[in-house]
Amino acid sequence: MAAQDYYEKDYYAELGVPKTATAAEIKKTYRKLARDLHPDKNPGNTQAEERFKAVSEANDVLSDDAKRKEYDEARELAASGAFRGFSGGNGGGAGGFDLGDLLRNARSGGAGGEGGLGDLFGGLFNRGGAGQQRPRARRGADVETEVALSFDQAVHGETVPLQLTERMTCDTCHGTGAKPGTSPHTCGVCGGSGLTTRNQGSFAFSEPCTNCGGTGSVIDQKCPTCHGDRTVLRTRTLRTRIPAGVSDGQRIKLAGKGEPGLGGGPAGDLYVVVHVGKHELFGRTGDNLTLTVPVTFPELVGGTTITVPTLTGSVSLRVAPGTASGRKLRVKGAGVARTGHAGDLIVTVEVSVPQRISAEAAEALAAFADAVEEDPRPQISRMVGRSGRHAARDDA
Template structure:
């Protein structure tokens, strides 16, 4: 069976367990649920789960991309209508045997305008992406199918997220084979140029008045042949294995933010580019600080006398502490701003530290303290101070 048919006969919606009209959010949720259930780390030694994991990842890589999904749907609609059939009987697409007449479709519609192998866009590009760069001529190694993107997550302490840190992540995924370094050829040997297509990955044949380019049947559209496949990866250049990735988390990262690590996703087949790894960062709450954008916020417990008489109080910062002057007569709940003591900014500089004073009242007092407070209350009343003046009117 030709490679195109294997792809286009696949029902990616069924692989993810969603309907063909599922929303992008439904597709994302279905993929995440299945990826957790089928991940090799959760099913050690289970080859069936591993294979299903690959199918689910493959389906998600197409359906999560709005353009690829639309063009995939269009291709399947053509197949279902019978206007897009293979030469050898049955449905699917094998690069030839297009139906003609009034009910046939225009080659320009299939290849995005012009003759086969012409301009960019349309189903020609979609087929090229889905079939590992074999959708049209000129798509040799540089159009090989890129590996799938991966998603993982990590949890950081609040201060590590604010100041930046490096974390080690353990990821199990398809990676370049360590024995053949991703070439697919047994160590000591190398892939050779396919003699049938001379490395172009395509052969040309004529049908009626048209010339058709299709993937080379001898090399399956790769442009190379492997005489001695690597025994570790079976010639794919990829094996599923655990690996450790050191991730530099930039300062100021926020809870829920995603970090993209280019080329750290699933490996492509036979040396094709790897996908990307997306790391979602979760940040633990801090016992002292909260955050508002690039500003840090902290509540400072103070006594009544410190608010009334004024005081200089030590306030914690991210890396040490700083003295804050509380002016005499400061109201409870007032916020004092300390410039440049907040979250470091990527563009340079830092946000501010917002210190909100919060009065703390003693629950017990000894006799001298009670006497002093009584005298203070009498003096306060004699001065004419009324904390509720104008309140409730």
């Protein structure tokens, strides 16, 4: 990527966030895009792979406060015309302007200073000048994965294996990209800087050397494992404990379990998204469990005692005479247990209406209806009666 392309590239648009986006908003947006575009989820889809690389590059800059500040400053300078009005050439004299020289001066203590634009561009172009051969320490990328648990596993907690596919330093060449027993040599085109200069109108721009790919070195015999890429995709298995009481859709952070850092930097974090299956009987609202128990009409009228299951066994509940269908009964502490807290079990009693009844039962129901003179719908009956009288007067 040329220096001009760098400050003209809109990383905010790449992620689909405004320039005023907070670090949390950038992080959330990147994770969603990375999850949707990850090569594991889109095998053989080159377009998704390119988008994945683009959003990763944008996140690498915008998620780092120092890099983001320098990137914003470079774009503001470009927008203000600070890079215009200079004659072409290779950066010599007061009339010439070369971003490559600017960056080299920044690294040697000129404009930008240590950690300034030179350091930022140098890191992005994967090159270093004299005294800067060791790569800058950088935190590893965060990783997100998913795990599916049964209802009981989520309630009680479970130790699960997680399989992660990530890009790691090649063990065969130890990151040199060269066949074991050989080593890369300094590029003869760029002299090891990783950059070449091209003129474009009144500008002179530095861009990655096409001969060495911007690395500053050429590999004659490539590593048979990574084929010169210096990194490989590797799958690793990690066992972790999912805590008791985890809910569906919850994200669990495992600090330092993401991708390893570069240049001695710290590892990123691993985020585990939990998907919880449904239970055949219980529902769940927060830490409370819900259960619907069918009962007969005589049980509601005369009262009864019912036995209902819990997560650890069963419990008996008294249904008082005259209980209405839909009444909720609470069993304290029989819900989902977390550290220092347990939810309740909410039992809803619901009258069970048979689809078919015998002739004897039909006769008994009719006798019951005759014996019970109470109107179950008094308010509705009164309103219907008033409506009938009004209609009669209108007809008259």
